[in-house]
Amino acid sequence: MESALQMDDPESRVGQPSTLALETAALGEEPSKLLSGVVALSTCPGTTPGTPQSKNQLKKQRKMAEYAELRKLRREKERERNKQKRREARAQGLPIRTGPSRKELKxxxxxxxxxxxxxxxxxxxxxxxxxxxxxxxxxxxxxxxxxxxxxxxxxxxxxxxxxxxxxxxxxxxxxxxxxxxxxxxxxxxxxxxxxxxxxxxxxxxxxxxxxxxxxxxxxxxxxxxxxxxxxxxxxxxxxxxxxxxxxxxxxxxxxxxxxxxxxxxxxxxxxxxxxxxxxxxxxxxxxxxxxxxxxxxxxxxxxxxxxxxxxxxxxxxxxxxxxxxxxxxxxxxxxxxxxxxxxxx
Ligand SMILES: C[S@@+](CC[C@H](N)C(=O)[O-])C[C@H]1O[C@@H](n2cnc3c(N)ncnc32)[C@H](O)[C@@H]1O
Missing domain, CATH: 3.40.1280.30 (Alpha/beta knot)
Structure with missing residues (x-):
């Protein structure tokens, strides 16, 4: 029988929904209690083991995830900067909007x-x-x-x-x-x-x-x-x-x-x-x-x-x-x- 550790190798699961997490959610159980069940499920007739991903693919996925995270942070920072600008403008009694309103665009x-x-x-x-x-x-x-x-x-x-x-x-x-x-x-x-x-x-x-x-x-x-x-x-x-x-x-x-x-x-x-x-x-x-x-x-x-x-x-x-x-x-x-x-x- 395949060992539970091999089955749960995080590298082989990058980008795929975790079988363990899905099954755990479905059964409402702690993952540790279900490890043996997972092994049994994945060895069921009719189930195909996932194709392991190459190191390059994994690296690419990691980079893309980092990039997405960075973009989110940048956007948050930009929003915060804009909010700050609006606050300052309001404090100085200046008009806040520079472009057309959403209503006007619509x-x-x-x-x-x-x-x-x-x-x-x-x-x-x-x-x-x-x-x-x-x-x-x-x-x-x-x-x-x-x-x-x-x-x-x-x-x-x-x-x-x-x-x-x-x-x-x-x-x-x-x-x-x-x-x-x-x-x-x-x-x-x-x-x-x-x-x-x-x-x-x-x-x-x-x-x-x-x-x-x-x-x-x-x-x-x-x-x-x-x-x-x-x-x-x-x-x-x-x-x-x-x-x-x-x-x-x-x-x-x-x-x-x-x-x-x-x-x-x-x-x-x-x-x-x-x-x-x-x-x-x-x-x-x-x-x-x-x-x-x-x-x-x-x-x-x-x-x-x-x-x-x-x-x-x-x-x-x-x-x-x-x-x-x-x-x-x-x-x-x-x-x-x-x-x-x-x-x-
Ligand atoms: C960067 S160009 C693509 C160049 C490409 N080698 C090609 O075969 O057209 C992008 C698109 O812009 C349009 N385009 C660019 N310059 C143009 C021009 N001077 N007159 C008309 N359409 C132009 C075309 O529809 C073209 O497909």
Missing amino acids: RRQAITGADGTPALKVAIDLDYDELMQERDIAKCVKQCLRIYTINRRSSHPGELHFSGIRRNGNIHKWFMKNDGWENWNVKYHFDKTHRDLFDREHMVYLTCESELVLDKLQPGCTYIIGGLVDHNHFKGLCHQRATEAGLRTARLPLSEHVDMKTRSVLSTYHVFELLTKVAAGQDWTTAILETIPVRKGAKAKDRAEDAESEPKQLEDEPESRDPDIDSQPSESISAESEPPSGLDS
């Missing part, structure tokens, strides 16, 4: 156009789970959190979807590390991509390789942004996937409005932020200059130069076009109405 979430459609509809395509290393998955989820915050704080919040999340995949697991993530005002879609969710005619995948330029946001159209942090390792992948699926694509009108020193690939949350600002009524030039990082060295474009280089005509669009977009006077794809560290592209 009210904004309900803003829609005259016909009931939101000013902006965006889906972050998270169907790239297997292409990212763990640290990039972490950055990707951090960007999603940032996107949620940008949307929540916008004067014109859009309808936000996180699609293509693999259930129990890496991205799902990282989401679960954020307290209350399920309650964010976001539509989560598990094991369903944008292709399963939206009408092809009313969807545009944003990719910097597209030949078509987005110059005006269309209400009723869903803009898909790739949720991929790849340091440009998979150059053109989002564009390739979108065109293979027969979807329309468009690039942001960056070169039409600004001169930039570096490549025009933006990170997922910068693209979202830009769309949000444009949807809220800002012009492209101001929105671009306010959004993209200083290191990109963007400068407002000289309008005289602009007239010489016209964007690609609509005639070059694929067959399945959105009639609303086609009817726009502009000759580019349109859509009406629309940094913190560790969020690389």
Whole structure:
């Protein structure tokens, strides 16, 4: 018979519910009184002994638990600091709130156009789970959190979807590390991509390789942004996937409005932020200059130069076009109405 000590080795139980604890709770007995029962149970026919975990796995789990604990402590400290600030402000008779109230944020979430459609509809395509290393998955989820915050704080919040999340995949697991993530005002879609969710005619995948330029946001159209942090390792992948699926694509009108020193690939949350600002009524030039990082060295474009280089005509669009977009006077794809560290592209 296996010894009770071997069975109860804490290292072999990390991350799993304790058999002993469960059985003890169920029977309302002291663990010591039940040891023999546990051994007998685990040797019952039909029970499979748990796979022992490697030292590396155990180390990783320990580190993750320490990190979660540290985050909790940090959050508590931050809350305490904020409380202290509010106390001091109150004592000095200063106004306490700096941003919009929760009530105001909730009210904004309900803003829609005259016909009931939101000013902006965006889906972050998270169907790239297997292409990212763990640290990039972490950055990707951090960007999603940032996107949620940008949307929540916008004067014109859009309808936000996180699609293509693999259930129990890496991205799902990282989401679960954020307290209350399920309650964010976001539509989560598990094991369903944008292709399963939206009408092809009313969807545009944003990719910097597209030949078509987005110059005006269309209400009723869903803009898909790739949720991929790849340091440009998979150059053109989002564009390739979108065109293979027969979807329309468009690039942001960056070169039409600004001169930039570096490549025009933006990170997922910068693209979202830009769309949000444009949807809220800002012009492209101001929105671009306010959004993209200083290191990109963007400068407002000289309008005289602009007239010489016209964007690609609509005639070059694929067959399945959105009639609303086609009817726009502009000759580019349109859509009406629309940094913190560790969020690389
Ligand atoms: C960091 S980029 C991903 C880069 C990736 N190598 C790819 O194949 O696109 C994240 C997403 O932001 C969007 N994006 C970035 N720059 C863009 C631009 N200039 N125009 C349109 N979309 C852009 C795209 O949807 C892209 O999938």
